Amino acid sequence: MSLKIHNFDLRLAPDPSRVVIRPFHIAPEPRDLNVTQMDRAKRIVDAVLEMTTEECQRNLAVVDADFASRHWQTQAVYLRRYEQIMADLRMSLELSRPHQELIGAYFCHEYSYVAAAIMNPSVVAHPDQSGMRKGEQRFVMSLRAVGEGHISSIAFREGILTADGDMRLWPQPTFSIAAESRTPHPEADFDVFRSEAAPISGTVLFPFTRAQRNGLEDCRLVRFVDDDGKASYFGSYTAYSGTGIGSELLQTDDFTKFRLSPMRGAASHNKGMAFFPRRIDGDYAVIGRQDGESLFFMRSNDKLEWNGGVKILAPKFAWELVQIGNCGSPIELDEGWLMLTHGVGAMRKYSIGAVLLDKQNPAKVLGRTARPLLSPSNENREGYVPNVLYTCGSMRHGAWLFLPYGVADSTVAFAMVEIQSLLGELS
Numbered sequence: 001m002s003l004k005i006h007n008f009d010l011r012l013a014p015d016p017s018r019v020v021i022r023p024f025h026i027a028p029e030p031r032d033l034n035v036t037q038m039d040r041a042k043r044i045v046d047a048v049l050e051m052t053t054e055e056c057q058r059n060l061a062v063v064d065a066d067f068a069s070r071h072w073q074t075q076a077v078y079l080r081r082y083e084q085i086m087a088d089l090r091m092s093l094e095l096s097r098p099h100q101e102l103i104g105a106y107f108c109h110e111y112s113y114v115a116a117a118i119m120n121p122s123v124v125a126h127p128d129q130s131g132m133r134k135g136e137q138r139f140v141m142s143l144r145a146v147g148e149g150h151i152s153s154i155a156f157r158e159g160i161l162t163a164d165g166d167m168r169l170w171p172q173p174t175f176s177i178a179a180e181s182r183t184p185h186p187e188a189d190f191d192v193f194r195s196e197a198a199p200i201s202g203t204v205l206f207p208f209t210r211a212q213r214n215g216l217e218d219c220r221l222v223r224f225v226d227d228d229g230k231a232s233y234f235g236s237y238t239a240y241s242g243t244g245i246g247s248e249l250l251q252t253d254d255f256t257k258f259r260l261s262p263m264r265g266a267a268s269h270n271k272g273m274a275f276f277p278r279r280i281d282g283d284y285a286v287i288g289r290q291d292g293e294s295l296f297f298m299r300s301n302d303k304l305e306w307n308g309g310v311k312i313l314a315p316k317f318a319w320e321l322v323q324i325g326n327c328g329s330p331i332e333l334d335e336g337w338l339m340l341t342h343g344v345g346a347m348r349k350y351s352i353g354a355v356l357l358d359k360q361n362p363a364k365v366l367g368r369t370a371r372p373l374l375s376p377s378n379e380n381r382e383g384y385v386p387n388v389l390y391t392c393g394s395m396r397h398g399a400w401l402f403l404p405y406g407v408a409d410s411t412v413a414f415a416m417v418e419i420q421s422l423l424g425e426l427s
Contacts, residue, residue, distance in 0.1 A: 003373065003425055004418035008167055012143070012157075012412040016115040019070060020178045020204055021077050023084070024109040041107075042089060048103050049095075056098035063105050070110070072175040072197050078104030080180070087184065113153050113176070113204055114145040117384050119406030122221040122328055122393030124233060126158060127254045135163025137397055140200060140255060141404060142219045142235060143412065144392075152215030154205040154237065156255070161397045165416055173202040179258065181208055189261045200255045207239075211262065214242040219250065220274045220392045222329035227279055234303070236263075236273045236286070247273045247288075249304060266290075267298055267306035274326045274393075275303075276337070280362060287312075287330065287339065287362075293323040295341070297363040310363045313355060319345040319372050320353065327352055328393030330362070331401070335423060337362050340403070342390055343372065350388040351375040352405065356426050367426030373417065374405065383408020 026037045048056065068074050079097075082104035086092065095103075126138035138160050145155040155176075159169040177198040183190045187209050194203045207213050219237040226232075235250035239262070247268045251259040267273070273288040283299040286306065290296050296309035315321050320343020327340035337357040342350055351372035358364035376387045391405035394417075401417040 002421065004421040005373070006165065006416040008414040008416075010167070010169070010414055011407070012118050014114055014117055014146075014410070016112045018114050018145075018172075018176055019110050019112050020176050021067075021071055021074065021108050022111040022178060022206065023081060024107050026107075038089065041085065044106050045085070045089065045091070045103055048099060048106070049093075051099070051102075053096045053098050056096070056102045060098055060102055060105070063102075067110065070175075072177060072195075075101055078102075078108065080104070081107050084184070111147060113147040113206075114155065115147050116150060117146040117410045118143055118155070118412055119146070119409050120144040120218045120390050120392050121404040121406065121412050122219055122235070122391070123395045123402060123404055124221045124223045124393070125395065127231075127233075132160075133163065135398065137161045139395060139402070140221070142221050142392070144216075144218055144406075145204065146215075150215070151207065152217045152240070153207070154216050154219050154235075154250075156200045156203055158199070158201045161402055165397070165400060167402070167414060167416075170201055173199055176202045176204055178204050178206050186260075187211075189259070192258045192260060194256045194258075203255070205250075205258065208260070209239070211241050211244075211246055212239040212248070215240040216248075218272065218392050220272070220326075220328050222275045222277050222393070224275060225278050227282075234275050236275060238271045245269070245271060247271070247306075261304055263304050263306055265300075265305045265307040267296070267309060272325050273306070274329045274339075276330055276362070277332065285362065287326045289323075289325050295324060295326060297357075312357070312363050312365055313341070313368070315343070316368075317343070317370055319343050319349075319351050319375070321345055322348070327391045330357060331394070331396050332359070333396075333419065333423075335359075336366050338401075338419070338422070340373075340391060340394055341368075347387060349376055350390055352389050352391060352403075354422055354426065356423065367423075369425050370427050371425070373422065373425070374403075374415070376408075380407045380413060383410030385409035 078101040082100045123141045141157045143155045177195040179192040181192045217238040219235045221235045239248045247263045273286045276285040284303045295313040298309035322344035330337035330339040336359045341353045352374040353369040355368040356366040394403040403415045
């Protein structure tokens with residue numbers, strides 16, 4: 001049986017027009033404010049305090065003329081930012097609303113979060129499947145969005161897979177809104193919240209902590225069903241500080257409230273940990289890379305603590321000889337656990353393959369692809385990082401595998417792969 005793949009014409013590309021309002025810091029981070037930076041921030045606040053209410057209103061009108069039509073609820077954003085700045089400066093004053101809004105506006109800026117690249121998607125069944133007809137399935141897709149300074153954030157898109165195998169992405173809303181934390185200067189185990197005004201497709205998760213400040217990279221989403229039948233969503237991602245990396249975990253029930261937590265243990269200091277969608281013999285289980293080139297199976301009774309593990313796959317074929325890694329969470333089939341992989345070959349070419357693991361003992365490999373399922377070619381090799389095809393997660397849809405994937409660390413393409421024909425490629 002030959003491999004059956006249907007490629008969609010749709011491709012997602014960077015879009016500089018997608019902007020959000022972000023905090024503007026006089027220093028690199030609010031917690032880095034030294035005496036000089038505090039003086040600069042205080043000088044700006046004092047200058048606004050010297051304005052009359054009418055002067056503040058005139059200046060706000062200029063700001064609104066420039067930005068109000070590009071964002072949702074700008075006044076509320078400015079007021080929240082004002083409260084943060086006054087807390088950082090340890091100031092408490094009774095001010096008019098125009099004064100508050102204008103101070104907040106001086107400490108905000110517009111950020112184009114997907115101006116440079118959009119890549120490395122992951123996809124799961126949507127928490128809301130109401131209204132779906134037989135054979136249809138609603139999905140949520142996470143995307144790595146890259147903006148100014150090569151800062152990575154997590155964006156989302158929603159869509160529907162039809163009974164006949166077609167894909168329909170929902171239109172994005174006019175405005176995107178950054179999810180917010182209600183914890184001042186968080187560092188670990190904190191919650192962020194989607195704005196009530198933003199659908200999932202209009203929500204962006206930005207870095208919050210020192211460990212994350214240069215990016216939230218390559219989120220691997222999985223719909224996790226615990227032993228009691230409760231379903232939730234995990235998203236393992238790489239936090240990049242600019243000098244170091246670490247694995248962190250996103251947890252959510254409905255993509256409204258997100259808990260972000262650093263992982264612990266020796267294995268957490270590596271990239272690309274992918275959770276199984278259920279417990280294995282009572283434990284959480286992941287597939288990850290620990291030695292820079294091979295895949296390990298790990299179990300733990302704590303989803304945030306990871307150590308040890310068993311090496312199950314090492315580079316073998318020419319197309320993966322440099323290193324291999326997972327391409328998202330394993331998918332449970334009657335035949336076993338199907339997991340997509342990536343392999344790096346000559347000229348640092350990234351291709352996508354697959355492996356089948358034993359259902360009872362996932363440390364046992366039943367088969368793997370001797371050749372890639374998808375590999376860079378003339379029509380999908382050019383971009384910011386050429387010759388890279390990469391995905392962070394696929395999704396079963398009937399007899400097919402829905403596979404969104406990044407192209408050259410720049411754009412996102414989509415394919416459907418027939419599962420039985422894929423299994424026929426394993427040896």
